[in-house]
Amino acid sequence: MDLFWLQKLAGALILPASLVAVLLLAGLLLLLFSRYRLTARVLLSGGVAVFFLFAGPGPTDRLLAGLENRYPPLTEVPEVAWVVVLGSGNAHSESRPATTVMGATGMARLGEGLRVLQQSPGARLLLTGGAVDGPRSHAEVAAAAAMELGVSEDRIVVDSRPRDTAGEAARAREHAGNAPLVLVTSASHMPRAMALFRAQGLDPVPAPTAYLVRPDRAFQPADALPSAQQLYRSERLLHEYVGMVWARVRGEL
DSSP states (O other), X not given: OOHHHHHHHHHHHTSHHHHXXXXXXXXXXXXXXXXXXXXXXXXXXXXXXXXXXHHSSSSHXXXXXXXHTSSOOOOSOOOOSEEEEOOXXXXXXXXXXXXXXXXXXXXXXXXXXXXXXXXXXXXXXXXXXXXXXXXXXXXXXXXXXXXXXXXXXXXXXXXXXXXXXXXXXXXXXXXXXXXXXXXXXXXXXXXXXXXXXXXXXXXXXEEEEOOOOOTTOOOOGGGGSOOHHHHHHHHHHHHHHHHXXXXXXXXXX
């Protein structure tokens, strides 16, 4: 197992859903098969507490909004040479259109990239991201989806080598050089992506998308209860903070 997969495994284990599962499972096993009843109760209580902390109402949305609002949406597209769309997950199917196997985040990023590309006729589309969830790389699937949506193949550059944001920034530097570019990624991911691109000497124009926090949404009674959506937002928040710390540990920033 190489470092990339070790990073993925470690990152998955510290996310709330995994942490809750580990605490509850350990507590249950101790309760059923050992004499350590007090330890079991502590673990079970900890699992329940972590679940309500991250899946229930709390500071998550405020902190996540702080990441998502760091860079405003790109409403006026400048003249650039490149539109760089960062990778995300995708499934694999030989029989389905590429637009149907890309994840929701990947499609949101691609959609924003195509919007920007349409307003910058002289730009080329750089799609990055290696194979993680299947035999085809995300960049290849995204390129197929872009062509299904009407982008000509000669405007698309596919780079399947990078498997993380730091690698995508390095490859974007090789493709774009000093040419002006727009960077498209999820709004919560944009602060880390911008930092990594700037560490490569690039100064991209940010085009955030795939917002998770809706500031205009009125409070609903159901918001006071734990939910899968809130748990997902908590995981995205932790993923970005852990990713930023890890990038600094590795000297990428």
